[in-house]
């Protein structure tokens with residue numbers, strides 16, 4: 293009955309295929325132990341301070357959150373040493389990405405520019421809004437050619453999305469180059485720098501300021517940064533993202549967003565997570581060390597591994613085993629990784645860095661599968 297009246301942009305969407313869950317795979321393969329290394333979640337789970345805060349505030353959930361999440365905004369501004377008027381929060385950074393497209397791009401007139409492959413939400417939310425999406429393929433080594441990206445930009449380009457470090461490859465462009473890109477864009481075109489994985493970028497002896505324009509305090513006026521509590525802070529299920537926007541845009545954001553999209557427990561969880569320096573330090577250490585172990589291990593198994601500054605690695609198995617086969621055989625052994633067909637990279641797999649035990653199980657299973665010695 294509604295077939296003909298649903299908006300054409302919506303009818304054109306393919307059904308979303310979510311990652312497989314631990315419970316699903318347990319049931320389907322009759323396995324007891326299943327390891328999930330598919331969604332770049334925190335390998336240490338939940339911080340104790342967050343767990344306590346959630347328990348302590350359970351009694352408050354009959355209340356509405358405060359409009360505009362003022363406590364949260366103040367705490368984030370203090371933590372990141374930035375002007376609270378520039379901070380917005382959303383139901384995951386997903387909401388912020390969606391809102392920016394809706395706030396700036398006019399259907400049938402404006403366009404949005406990003407790389408191919410990239411995080412799927414940039415093109416999908418643009419398509420839903422009826423906004424043209426223009427995509428520049430990344431280089432063969434998955435680095436970015438900003439000169440080529442700029443050739444897609446015209447006076448109707450309202451947003452350009454850049455992910456740094458990138459998902460799914462882990463490539464991290466130099467901050468100077470990102471700054472240069474912003475400066476070469478028209479002043480009324482917003483450069484959205486998605487730093488979902490930036491915490492993982494610095495090596496042991498580096499700081500975030502070596503890789504992040506935002507941390508360097510060096511954001512051009514037509515650029516904004518998006519951060520998330522889903523990855524390094526381990527709060528993916530509570531859905532909190534943060535944007536640092538030009539103050540003018542932040543003010544429009546608060547007028548346009550759904551009033552209570554960041555809930556009371558999410559707010560308390562972030563406040564507690566910001567206090568838990570120990571958990572964060574251990575997370576970063578675990579990911580840095582695990583990333584090296586997995587990189588070395590996969591390379592020893594003749595896989596082609598992309599250098600990554602994020603909490604995942606992208607790799608191609610040796611020619612004796614297709615990515616699809618390896619993905620399926622890992623599933624049969626209770627190890628969930630990410631096949632990248634939906635990123636148009638059918639030859640690659642993305643594996644999230646796990647804890648030491650998960651990394652060991654993954655490498656052992658991969659070695660057995662590639663040796664052909666499995667069932």
Ligand SMILES: *Cc1c(COP(=O)(O)O)cnc(C)c1O
Pocket residue numbers: 332383384385386387411455459486488519520521522528531532533
């Ligand atoms: C995981 C991820 C996010 C975070 O999404 P949330 O909605 O905050 O969970 C944002 N951008 C990229 C590129 C990601 O991979």
